[in-house]
Amino acid sequence: MRAGLAALFALALTRTEPLQAQEPAGAIVFKACQSCHSLDPAKAGMAGPHLAGLKGRVLGSAEGFDYSPAFRAAKTQRLRWDEERLKAYLADPDAVAPGGWMSPPTGLSVEDRAAVADYLLGR
Structure with missing residues (x-):
């Protein structure tokens, strides 16, 4: 019995994946974006708009946020957030909203941009 428990304990210690x-x-x-953006639409006063319900949302349309002229123009054109637009924006904000106020996020790989787009658009 002790040998069996010891073997089970040893197996648990060698697992590389957490159980949770x-x-x-x-x-x-x-998490790096949370200094400017929230996923809570009720959280006001941040440097960037909330990103809750981003999928399909018209650019520049989060209530209570003072958008740049670039995003106000995008709103009048009824441009919407989708995976390709969000990944392009994360790569180069000026490519999507020229003259917008967000600086390009530094250090994000193509995989990072895809992961955060999946995360935000799947919410």
């Missing part, structure tokens, strides 16, 4: 579910990769990447 891991955070999605996009949630981990998004």
Whole structure:
């Protein structure tokens, strides 16, 4: 019996995956964005708009946020957030909203941008 328990304990120690579910990769990447953006639409006064319900939302349309002229123009054109637009924006904000106020996020790989897009659009 002791040998069986010892073997089970040894097996548990050699597992590389935690027993609990891991955070999605996009949630981990998004933590760096939380200094400016929230996922709570009720949280006001941040440097950037809330990102709750982003999928399909018209650019520049989060209530209570003072958008740049670039995003106000995008709103009048009824441009909507989708996976390709969000990944392009994360790679180069000026490519999507020229003259917008967000600086390009530094250090994000193609995989990081895809993960955070999946995370934000899947919410």
